[in-house]
Amino acid sequence: MLRFRPTTFRIIQHIKCVANLSDASNHGDTTYMEIPVYNIEKPQSLENRKARLHYQSRKRGMLENDLLLSTFAKKYLDSFTEQQTMMYDRLINSPSNDWDLFYWIVEKQPTPKEFDNEVMDLLKKHARNEDRVALAQPPLY
Template sequence: MPAPDDLVRRKRLLFRSWHRGTREADLILGSFADSHLAGFTAAQLDAYEALLETDDGDIWDWLTGRTAPPGEQDTEVTRMLLAFRYQPR
């Protein structure tokens, strides 16, 4: 069972994923977090937390292929997000 601090961190990241500021980002990042967050390692949580600091417009550009993630954001978690396919509930 994860440590209490780890559970709090995951809940905080899940909340941030579902409350981004644009409906599109909420749906994509929230659904991605629902699917993957529970299984993330500590290093993946760090990478995802850094990803959430990124502007929604930049993430959208990566998702649509307009631009590629910069080197510091080209992580396993970012690649997982880019491969993720949103499925409406």
């Protein structure tokens, strides 16, 4: 039997109650919650977008992507044009599964056409690590 802290149990009950208040015919199974999609087109200055992308590249929730994306962002992101920055933003924020992103970067799965661009090519080259440099997350600013 699973054991929950009392506060965790109350939160789960609250989520189920809120789900039951909405129209159940639209949601079907209320135990599944969709991850909200980040609005990439949200107006943002280039400087703020790059700062956010530096943070998001470092905090992926998956060590493999943390290492690859944070070192990539440290090396290339500040020199990106606005168009390249938007490509990178779409790349790391559109796929709902970080494992898909990882497999595309290390070329274990084919990259979908919508993400196959110059930034992805640069990221794949970075992941190959042809200079055999030991990767470590860069320090926070």
